[in-house]
Amino acid sequence: EVQVVESGGGLVQPGGSLRLSCVASGFRFSSAWMHWVRQAPGKGLVWVSRLNGDGSERHYEDSVKGRFTISRDNSKNTVYLQMNSLTAEDTALYYCVTETNWALGYWGQGVLVTVSS
Amino acid sequence: DIQMTQSPSSLSASVGDRVTITCRASQDIHNYLAWYQQKPGKVPKLLISLSSTLQSGVSSRFSGSGSGTDFTLTISSLQPDDVATYYCQKYFHPPFTFGPGTKVDIK
Numbered sequence: 157e158v159q160v161v162e163s164g165g166g167l168v169q170p171g172g173s174l175r176l177s178c179v180a181s182g183f184r185f186s187s188a189w190m191h192w193v194r195q196a197p198g199k200g201l202v203w204v205s206r207l208n209g210d211g212s213e214r215h216y217e218d219s220v221k222g223r224f225t226i227s228r229d230n231s232k233n234t235v236y237l238q239m240n241s242l243t244a245e246d247t248a249l250y251y252c253v254t255e256t257n258w259a260l261g262y263w264g265q266g267v268l269v270t271v272s273s
Numbered sequence: 274d275i276q277m278t279q280s281p282s283s284l285s286a287s288v289g290d291r292v293t294i295t296c297r298a299s300q301d302i303h304n305y306l307a308w309y310q311q312k313p314g315k316v317p318k319l320l321i322s323l324s325s326t327l328q329s330g331v332s333s334r335f336s337g338s339g340s341g342t343d344f345t346l347t348i349s350s351l352q353p354d355d356v357a358t359y360y361c362q363k364y365f366h367p368p369f370t371f372g373p374g375t376k377v378d379i380k
Contacts, residue, residue: 191369193317200358200360200371200372200373200374201309201311201317201360201362201371201374202371203362203367203368203369203370203371206367206369215367215368216368217368218274218368251316251317256319257322257323257326257328258305258307258322258323258364259307259319259321259322259323259362259364260307260309260317260319260362260369261319261328263316263317263318264316265316266316
């Protein structure tokens with residue numbers, strides 16, 4: 157059974173940083189593209205970032221380029237999202253998701269990030 | 274970047290009705306289009322990938338079609354359990370943009 161569990165969310169001040177973690181199991185993690193998707197309260201889904209299995213290829217949505225960094229540790233079945241220079245617009249529920257069959261197949265429960273003073 | 278639009282933004286239909294949601298890409302995305310269902314307060318769920326491939330365990334009431342720029346998600350007979358917001362997503366080169374969503378409820 158595939159499991160995806162995020163952690164690391166919380167309240168952070170504008171301009172601050174936060175690192176999200178996502179532990180996944182039940183599939184060949186080291187071969188899987190991993191994604192982060194976010195959803196602001198009451199709003200739609202926004203794709204954030206994607207990282208390939210060996211960590212050599214990464215992509216970002218324009219609004220987070222230069223501020224967010226996706227990485228992974230395959231020895232720990234974990235993918236990370238380092239978020240810097242946070243603003244109120246980054247307040248959202250952040251989902252970690254596996255890529256399967258040319259889509260986002262398995263979603264975690266999400267972790268809430270709140271940026272506020 | 275390729276933009277994704279959906280119509281309608283919301284709809285209300287009766288149980289048993291056939292419901293169709295449209296998703297349009299601003300450029301050709303071939304068949305790299307996925308559909309997701311998000312029930313209120315729940316995690317999104319993948320329904321369909323590659324425009325028309327129904328995921329295992331998903332009700333056969335759901336079907337997808339289209340290629341290029343125009344796609345549809347059809348619910349053949351709307352059920353109370355289908356109340357949700359439905360999102361399309363392009364999967365043709367990053368960014369993997371979602372559509373704005375279509376909220377479906379029961380009349």
